Amino acid sequence: MSEAIRILVADDHNVVRQGLVALIKTVPDMTVVAEAADGAQAVELFRQHRPDVTIMDLRLPGMSGVDAITHIRRDFPSARILVLTTFDGDENIFRALQAGARGYLLKDMFGDELMEAIRSVHAGKTRIPAPIAQRLAERMGGPSLTNRELDVLKLIVAGKSNKDIGAELAISEATVKTHINSILSKLGVSDRTQAATTALQRGIVELPQ
Amino acid sequence: MSEAIRILVADDHNVVRQGLVALIKTVPDMTVVAEAADGAQAVELFRQHRPDVTIMDLRLPGMSGVDAITHIRRDFPSARILVLTTFDGDENIFRALQAGARGYLLKDMFGDELMEAIRSVHAGKTRIPAPIAQRLAERMGGPSLTNRELDVLKLIVAGKSNKDIGAELAISEATVKTHINSILSKLGVSDRTQAATTALQRGIVELPQ
């Protein structure tokens, strides 16, 4: 029999992470070599331990999960990272895979499915459940927002008026309206409130706190 | 030594719930007697097993965690329920404690803190961390929305226009505007988009899916 799969677990919810570790401990051929509670720690601990597989939540304080994946994969292109999160917004899925994640799992899956996914990723395969792949496909077709449009969208979600947005971004209100027009048509909605809620649903922006 | 504390765990995220169970298994004087993946199941399993302490997430499919708590406490007023969730919106905290929860913990707490909280609740005490109590106090001061205002607020979050809301609730657009006026002043915001985002932040309404 080969050696145990060495695992790094990154999740900011301590009790969840500890539970995950306890669950993995029940499997003979897997070992948790380190636990991270935020993104920076995940990067540092990966560097120290070079785990075979990294299980990473996307919502991490400080450096986000996506940023952590990017950093790790930049230094260690062969890193095998498995995203385990509750968010299934297409934007989150896209960014995580874009950053180099090898799998994207939701936390409603069962423990044995997780173990199977860990083995798959360890073996060099990718692991993306059909419903997740479906959402990814949907996002592929649609247009993507420009950086400036994202700036405006964030301020819309923050509840700012067009005038406020213009002041904050140092552009005229006319320009703000132009961007909002693009945003509405790209998101397929007809007003700013719909833009805000669908952006939150799709994981394009996050709600503060 | 007294008998082990008998625990029911209700959480729809299977891998998280199983992890939690694995974590509790490492403690000698606690036993998980049942696991529920949704609210109705939690109620049914409580009835069957009468656990000493119930650990419940608030976001459950079908019957919500709050509804499950209400049902359980109606039939078993002495039930000791500990909410373990990620949401710290004041409205969620309020509703859970209103429904009869004895404690409200966030998932970023550590395993040993959870065990201590379980013992506290089992001993008949309540367990509400200071930051949580703080949020609860904030909500206490403010005015609360009426049922009708909640109806309107949900449709605002759904991205409906005043005209659509009127049609859906079978009231005139003028009435809708009256309700929205109340909502804006009660939430302390100045437009519908802010109303939507702050309602989501505070846990007054949920984002579909």
Added chain:
DNA sequence: AAGGAAGTCAACCTTTCGGCCGAGGCGAAA
């Protein structure tokens, strides 16, 4: 060099929204 995407701004117009007023009905509580 030419093309396209992105960002900027302006003018115009219609619709919607939000603020502010008043008012009636209805049911529960004092």
Added chain:
DNA sequence: TTTCGCCTCGGCCGAAAGGTTGACTTCCTT
């Protein structure tokens, strides 16, 4: 019974938002 909160509706008004079209600049890619 009277009072109060909730729900209902109307009108008026100004402000904000959204639709449309066109134009100019920069930068990147072809």
